[in-house]
Amino acid sequence: MKSNMLKLLIVLMVSSFVSSCKSTNETTNSKARGKGNQGPPNIDQIFETMDVDKDGKLSETEVKGPLKNDFSKIDTNSDGFLSKEEIEKAPKPNRQRPQQGRRQ
Numbered sequence: 001m002k003s004n005m006l007k008l009l010i011v012l013m014v015s016s017f018v019s020s021c022k023s024t025n026e027t028t029n030s031k032a033r034g035k036g037n038q039g040p041p042n043i044d045q046i047f048e049t050m051d052v053d054k055d056g057k058l059s060e061t062e063v064k065g066p067l068k069n070d071f072s073k074i075d076t077n078s079d080g081f082l083s084k085e086e087i088e089k090a091p092k093p094n095r096q097r098p099q100q101g102r103r104q
Helices: 002-032 043-050 084-089
Strands: none
């Protein structure tokens, strides 16, 4: 009986270890493929996420973040929408990384 319990415990520990290794590997692979939180999204990703009505342009009500903050600057033809071309030509937002504290 003790032998069976010991075997069961070992199987559970091994399976838990394998599962955690698989999860870590999947996370690493998805980041290597550019998924996750790696840098700013590309134009197609922006439109896929924000273009709610799927008309191929972004209205001020559809956008958020830096696009919303600078909407009138990016909307160079003043038609009330952002095209892919206007976004491509837009100045990139000034993204500063947070300063890390010094270790003493």
